[in-house]
Amino acid sequence: MDIDKAISALRCENDLTLFDATTGETKEYWTLRGLSKEWYDAHEFCISALTELQQYRQIGTVDEFREAKERQIAEKPDYEGDGYADGQLVYDTWICPNCEEHYEVGYDDQEYCPKCGQHIKHEDWERE
DSSP: OOHHHHHHHHHHHHHOEEEETTTTEEEEHHHHTTOOHHHHHHHHHHHHHHHHHHHHHHHOOHHHHHHHHHTTSOBOOEEEEEEEETTEEEEEEEEOTTTOOEEETTTSOOSBOTTTOOBBOOOOGGGO
């Protein structure tokens, strides 16, 4: 059962009013079943909690939030070179440590990876 169905079922049961033939009155379903006010309050609390959970799930799951938070920690990218100048390897590509996307050094030196949002800690790569 998903959250929508659970909320709908709980609301349906809560909103039912039935005719009590013994007294001739219309009463809420829960009172006719002999349930207490505490049960009714707990029932309302469950509806409220499920509605709130549903709103949070629209934002994202706990795991998605945790992953996004971890991507905010700056990490050093890997560097790659494919040529030499003055006998030294020229590092012309940096690689995102999270998604391994390749970017051009000096041109694509962003603070966050454009593909996955990983915070990038660019340092003076010539010292490495």
